[in-house]
Amino acid sequence: MAELVYEIDKEKVAWRKIEGEVTILDKKTAEFFNLNSTASQIWHLIQHGETVESIVKYLVKHFDIEYKIIREDVVSLMKEFSQKGFIKLHEK
Amino acid sequence: MKSKRELSLKNGFSLQWHITERCNWNCSHCYRDRGYNELSIDQLYRIFLQFIQFLDTFKIPPQIARLNLTGGEVFLRDDFIVFLKRIYKYNDRYRLKILTNGSLLNDEKVEMLKTLGVDAVQLSVEGMESVNDRIRGKGTFEQIVNTIEILNKNDIPVLVSVTLAKYNLKEIPQLIDFFIKLEVRRIGIRRLVPIGKNQKRLIDDMISPLEQRDFYRLRHALAKENYACGSNTKQPTFNSLCCEDGVFFQEEELVSQYDNRTIPLCGVLSNRILTVLPNGDVLPCRRLPIVLGNVLKKSLLEIWFTSELLSRIRNPENLSSVCRNCEYFELCRGGARCVSYGYFGKLDAPDPQCWKLFEQLPPDAFKVCS
Numbered sequence: 001m002a003e004l005v006y007e008i009d010k011e012k013v014a015w016r017k018i019e020g021e022v023t024i025l026d027k028k029t030a031e032f033f034n035l036n037s038t039a040s041q042i043w044h045l046i047q048h049g050e051t052v053e054s055i056v057k058y059l060v061k062h063f064d065i066e067y068k069i070i071r072e073d074v075v076s077l078m079k080e081f082s083q084k085g086f087i088k089l090h091e092k
Numbered sequence: 093m094k095s096k097r098e099l100s101l102k103n104g105f106s107l108q109w110h111i112t113e114r115c116n117w118n119c120s121h122c123y124r125d126r127g128y129n130e131l132s133i134d135q136l137y138r139i140f141l142q143f144i145q146f147l148d149t150f151k152i153p154p155q156i157a158r159l160n161l162t163g164g165e166v167f168l169r170d171d172f173i174v175f176l177k178r179i180y181k182y183n184d185r186y187r188l189k190i191l192t193n194g195s196l197l198n199d200e201k202v203e204m205l206k207t208l209g210v211d212a213v214q215l216s217v218e219g220m221e222s223v224n225d226r227i228r229g230k231g232t233f234e235q236i237v238n239t240i241e242i243l244n245k246n247d248i249p250v251l252v253s254v255t256l257a258k259y260n261l262k263e264i265p266q267l268i269d270f271f272i273k274l275e276v277r278r279i280g281i282r283r284l285v286p287i288g289k290n291q292k293r294l295i296d297d298m299i300s301p302l303e304q305r306d307f308y309r310l311r312h313a314l315a316k317e318n319y320a321c322g323s324n325t326k327q328p329t330f331n332s333l334c335c336e337d338g339v340f341f342q343e344e345e346l347v348s349q350y351d352n353r354t355i356p357l358c359g360v361l362s363n364r365i366l367t368v369l370p371n372g373d374v375l376p377c378r379r380l381p382i383v384l385g386n387v388l389k390k391s392l393l394e395i396w397f398t399s400e401l402l403s404r405i406r407n408p409e410n411l412s413s414v415c416r417n418c419e420y421f422e423l424c425r426g427g428a429r430c431v432s433y434g435y436f437g438k439l440d441a442p443d444p445q446c447w448k449l450f451e452q453l454p455p456d457a458f459k460v461c462s
Contacts, residue, residue: 014398025397030149032397 005051006078006087008043013086015043024086033084038063039077046087052078101364104156107143107392108191108367108378111136111172112164117193119228121218121255121297123288123379124164128370133171133178135388139368140179142392147185149393154185160214162191164370167201176208183209189251190214194239195232202246212277213243214251219260220267227259240274249277256307257284257297264307265314268330272318279330281311283337283445285379286434295435301447304339312346335359335377336428339446341420361406361425366396376402379430382439405429405439412442414449 008015015024022040024033035043038059045055056071063070081087113128131139147157166172190205191214205213218224221233243250252271254260260267264281271279283304286294299307315331333340335357341347359365360376367375372388374395375381384402385395396402404410408425415426426432427443435444435453444453 014394016398016403023397025394027391027394030145030393032149 003051003092004089005049005092006046006082007049007090008047009085009088026084026086028085042074042077046078046081049092051092101150101152103362103364104158105146105150105152106158106160106359106365107146108160108162108365109139109143110162110164110367110369110378111166111175112169113370114168115164115193116168116195117165117229117232119218121227121257121290121294123285123290123294130169130370131372131388133175135372136175137178139372139387139392140182142387144182144185145391146393146396154187157186158189159186160189160191165193165196166190167192167196173201173204173208176205176210180208187211191216191253193228193232193236195235197239197242199242199246202242202248206246206248210248212249212251214253214280215239216253216255217267218255218257220263220270223260223263237274240276244275251278251280252276253280253282255282255284256299256304258299259297261299261303261307264310268314268318272330277329278332280332280334281307281330282334283428283431285336285428285430287379287381287430291434295453298435298445298453300452301339301445301450302452304445305343305447308337308340308343308346312343312349333357335365336431338424338427339443339448341423342446342448347423358425358427358429360429361408363406366392368392376405377430380405380433382433410440412440415442418448420448 012028013024013026015022017023017040020040021037022035022043024035024043025031026033041059042055045058050058052074056067056074059065059070059074060067078087082089112130113124114130115122115124143159146152163169169175188210189212190210194213194215197213215236217233217236218227224233224236225231240250240252254264254267256264268279284294284298286292286298288294311331338357360380365377366384367378368387369375372386374384374387374392376384382401382405384399387395390398408416408421411426415421415424418424424443424446427446429439431445432441432443433439435441442449444450
């Protein structure tokens, strides 16, 4: 069965790593958004086509925080990215 | 997610936009080296809106937002005035300067420019009449003088740009005196950048590092003398520092008489300029011929933001260790990137006219840069 993953909408955004953190340019509104280091890591994983589940697993492995809390944070961030139109669902 | 404050452009922004490469003069040292298909007026307008978007994004106030329209010769475009009329509604957002050879300007056109919000016109000269005409063509000096008179009559500030070279070094005092009398607003004495189809000839015309140093001293002495002469507030400035003058900071005694500078002079390093060519290609600076992208494919803002090459050029850490270890580095920042790149063909090279490093122009770049 095909898996659903988020992908970055390159028509909508451009991004760059500045001092280790990702800054996103919304090309439609000409606004900049700064991601903190964890959000920058998540952005990097989205860029590499990772599923929500694999992003959560990666973070659980690297941070000493409960699975449930991390999952909530990741889902919430993905929702925000999605609402802003930075990412969209895509069949892997 | 928060907006990124570090991306603010507090030093302003200047776009130099070459809207045509056609020219009616054939100056022997010109660095135009390619034929371009010109963009239509609608395409130009869309690019112009990208410039406005850029200013909006960074909330750049009009006093430090600059649009310099140039060519080739801009007035060869039949639709140039139409274009100026079209962008006029945004005129309070930036300062508009036109760089032209002036040969196609007459009273009627200059009056028109005045109504279209042109803040200044810049003309270039190469020296006094015989030197200038040898490079720009017979009769061009006289044409330049006539154009200055027309612009003065219509109260449009005139800026004169002179490129310092072997052939005009000795007549700089005479030149300054001549243009002071013509009541131009500013005489910009710029360094020669060896790029383009005449690169080899331009390298031959470059003055030595010690001559460059002596020029700065002379200019300073002339300014002191002129400003001491009286209270004529109309006197033009001719000793202001230009973007290629980083090496000047070695002259500590003279530097102390300028305001403290916290940003590099070079517009590329200080992140405050971009150039658009007639085909939409974007360069970090007109005199640093490295294409970063094209505004027909990506917006000016996106190119400025995403170009890895531009970030690399702007990062002082990427400059030669010869420069980074120098006591003047914080102010000089490696001097003029354009001159270094033109001369050595390398972005991290030191300034070939730095008299702390060289007495004569260095013959072998690799010995210095490795």
